[in-house]
Every structure is written in C-alpha cells, then in structure tokens.
Amino acid sequence: MTVTSKGEESGAVLEVEDLSVEFPTDDGIVRAVRGVGYRLEPRESLGIVGESGSGKSVTALAVMGLLPGSARVRGSVRFEGTELLGLSDARLSDLRGSGIAMIFQDPMTSLNPVYTVGYQITETLVRHQPGLKARAARARAAELLGIVGIPSPERRVDSYPHEMSGGMRQRVVIAIAMANDPDVIIADEPTTALDVTVQAQILDALQTARAETGAALVLITHDLGVVAGHTDRVAVMYAGRIVETGSVEDIFYTPRMPYTLGLLGSLPRLDREEERLTPITGSPPSLLNLPPGCPFAPRCPMRREPCDASEPAPRRTGSDTHLSACHFADELVDTGAGEVFDAVGADAAALARFADTVNAPEEDSV
Ligand code: ADP
Numbered sequence: 001m002t003v004t005s006k007g008e009e010s011g012a013v014l015e016v017e018d019l020s021v022e023f024p025t026d027d028g029i030v031r032a033v034r035g036v037g038y039r040l041e042p043r044e045s046l047g048i049v050g051e052s053g054s055g056k057s058v059t060a061l062a063v064m065g066l067l068p069g070s071a072r073v074r075g076s077v078r079f080e081g082t083e084l085l086g087l088s089d090a091r092l093s094d095l096r097g098s099g100i101a102m103i104f105q106d107p108m109t110s111l112n113p114v115y116t117v118g119y120q121i122t123e124t125l126v127r128h129q130p131g132l133k134a135r136a137a138r139a140r141a142a143e144l145l146g147i148v149g150i151p152s153p154e155r156r157v158d159s160y161p162h163e164m165s166g167g168m169r170q171r172v173v174i175a176i177a178m179a180n181d182p183d184v185i186i187a188d189e190p191t192t193a194l195d196v197t198v199q200a201q202i203l204d205a206l207q208t209a210r211a212e213t214g215a216a217l218v219l220i221t222h223d224l225g226v227v228a229g230h231t232d233r234v235a236v237m238y239a240g241r242i243v244e245t246g247s248v249e250d251i252f253y254t255p256r257m258p259y260t261l262g263l264l265g266s267l268p269r270l271d272r273e274e275e276r277l278t279p280i281t282g283s284p285p286s287l288l289n290l291p292p293g294c295p296f297a298p299r300c301p302m303r304r305e306p307c308d309a310s311e312p313a314p315r316r317t318g319s320d321t322h323l324s325a326c327h328f329a330d331e332l333v334d335t336g337a338g339e340v341f342d343a344v345g346a347d348a349a350a351l352a353r354f355a356d357t358v359n360a361p362e363e364d365s366v
C-alpha cells in the first residue's frame with residue numbers, strides 16, 4: 001500500500017514499494033513483511049504502529065539493508081531516487097552514514113562502550129567535514145549534546161556511555177544522528193525501554209533533531225499514544241502488512257479498520273486515568289502458515305464470511321489519503337471531531353461490541 005496517492009511525480013526522500021521479506025526456517029517460510037509501501041516527503045513524519053511481531057523492525061531493517069543474508073527481500077526501496085535493494089554493502093554503508101540514520105530501542109546497539117561520547121560524535125562530524133579541527137569538533141559535539149538536552153554538555157563529552165542513564169544514552173544517539181545530518185531518521189521504538197517522563201523528553205529531542213537537520217522521520221512504536229503528538233501520518237501494521245494508513249486525525253478520529261479501533265481502545269483514558277479501555281485480546285497469527293482471508297479476522301468483532309475468504313486490498317475510505325484494508329471499512333462510523341480521547345469514548349458502543357465478541361472464548365482463533 002502506498003501511503004499517499006500522489007501518483008508518479010516525486011520529491012519523496014524515501015519511497016518503499018511492495019516490500020516483502022521472507023525468512024526460510026526449519027519450520028517453513030516466515031512471511032514477515034508482505035507488500036508494504038509508503039512514501040515520505042522531505043521533512044515529513046510517519047508513525048508506524050502495530051503489536052509486537054507485526055513486521056515493523058524487519059521493514060526498517062530491510063530499508064537500511066541490515067537484514068541477515070538468509071532474508072529474501074523483494075520490492076523496491078528508493079532513497080532520493082536511488083534504488084537501495086541490491087546496492088553493494090559499501091554504498092549502503094555510506095548511505096547509512098549520511099543519508100539515513102537509524103535509532104534503535106537499545107542505545108548500546110549504536111554506541112561503542114570503549115569510547116567517550118564526545119569521541120563518537122566528533123568521529124561522525126569529521127567524517128562529514130574532513131577539514132574540521134579537533135577543537136571545533138569538540139565544541140560542536142558539546143553543542144549537539146546541549147541541543148538534545150544533556151546537562152553540562154562541556155563536561156559530558158568526556159563521559160563513557162556506561163556512565164550515563166538509558167535516557168541520556170538515547171540522547172547521545174540522537175546527537176550522533178544529527179551530526180550525520182541525515183535526510184531521513186528511522187527510530188525503531190526509541191523510547192520503549194524508558195519510563196514515561198523520559199519517553200516524552202526523548203520524543204522532544206527527536207523533534208529537535210528533525211527540526212535542526214530537516215530530516216524526515218519514521219517513528220516506529222507499538223504505542224499509538226507515542227505517535228499522537230509526534231507524526232503527521234500513521235501507518236498501522238498487522239501481520240506483515242499496512243492495514244490502515246492516514247493522517248493522525250484520520251486514524252484517531254475516524255479509524256476504519258477494527259484493529260486500529262482495538263489499538264485505540266487500549267489507550268489509557270485521560271478522564272479516568274486508572275481505567276483502561278478494552279484492549280485487544282488474543283494474539284497475532286503465526287506468519288509461518290497464514291490462512292487465506294484477513295489475518296485479523298479471528299480476533300475481529302466484525303468478522304463475516306468474506307473475511308475468511310479473501311484478504312482485503314487496501315482501499316480509499318473517507319479522504320484520498322486514508323486507506324483501510326477492511327472489507328467493511330465503511331461500516332465503522334465516524335467518531336466525530338473532538339479531543340482524541342473523547343473520540344475514543346464517543347465510539348464506546350462499537351468498542352463494547354468489540355469487547356463482547358473478542359473476549360468471548362477464542363475457539364476459532366489461530
Ligand atoms: P516488530 O518489530 O513489529 O515487533 P519484527 O519486524 O521484529 O516485528 O518481526 C516480524 C516477524 O518476523 C516476527 O514473526 C519475527 O519472529 C520474524 N523474524 C524477524 N527476524 C527473523 C529472522 N531473522 N528469522 C526468522 N524470523 C524472523
């Protein structure tokens with residue numbers, strides 16, 4: 001599915017088209033990503049949301065050329081017009097250094113424990129500006145640490161990663177991403193390991209990095225709440241596919257895929273903080289032997305005959321840029337304008353029906 005329907009004309013920085021990834025295993029072929037597509041305009045931000053195992057990380061790793069050799073990758077990934085699939089390791093690693101930066105859940109994936117954070121930032125700076133003098137590089141490193149919210153940055157340049165908290169390390173990773181001056185930042189669950197207060201600060205630091213570098217952002221998370229204030233558009237993934245995509249407003253106010261409604265249902269309510277709305281129960285299907293039909297059907301309160309027969313193609317619902325892969329997308333009534341969380345509340349009837357059905361014994365789930 002392509003997120004925008006702008007046709008061929010392309011100022012896009014990143015275009016992913018019909019991307020599929022399969023892993024041959026002893027038990028069979030794991031179809032981790034099945035025909036994912038999106039395009040990212042300069043400076044735009046896209047949230048990719050879905051439960052664990054829905055193919056979010058594999059999609060990101062495929063874009064970055066970081067999948068293990070056993071992975072079978074098909075489709076197209078174009079960065080500023082250049083096809084990345086099939087590119088040599090050397091060219092890809094150049095690109096990772098400059099064009100596209102990736103931020104992982106665990107900052108230690110990107111940091112080297114034996115060098116100070118200052119050294120790691122200046123190394124990146126000098127790679128981009130070979131003439132840069134040591135003192136200027138150090139000053140810029142401290143400045144970058146300050147920009148991402150690290151206190152006493154002039155002192156902190158001499159710290160080693162293990163001398164910092166998880167949140168501070170993640171800020172360092174963001175500072176390094178900025179030093180690369182990327183056109184695209186892909187952040188894969190950058191805040192998942194952190195507590196809620198620190199999460200918000202890291203998301204802010206990410207926005208700062210975006211503003212300073214002019215990079216477009218792909219923010220991957222299992223938590224719809226994280227994308228609410230931080231991305232322009234949202235793509236919801238389920239069982240290796242994008243099942244709904246639209247603007248943040250489309251997704252929060254007028255979700256047209258029962259799975260999205262379920263994700264919204266598991267958001268905490270602001271008015272009754274102690275209470276959570278109905279979460280989705282059951283688990284996602286195995287990607288080893290997907291039955292025909294909609295992979296969400298076994299957990300879906302709206303399941304009917306066509307759902308088991310064929311997997312719905314994503315199609316336009318509501319606005320031009322709002323797509324849903326549900327046979328019955330148009331039966332999901334608009335929740336209307338209002339506060340995001342009110343909107344969820346306004347759809348209480350649908351959620352209650354959802355809860356009744358989904359919480360029933362799951363004899364027919366996979
Ligand atoms: P998410 O990031 O959405 O939690 P992933 O993209 O990590 O999910 O994984 C998608 C699916 O691909 C999962 O079922 C996972 O087990 C499978 N997978 C990921 N990497 C491999 C691999 N190297 N070999 C086999 N299966 C894999």
Ligand code: MG
Pocket residue numbers: 056057058188189
């Ligand atoms: Mg992941």
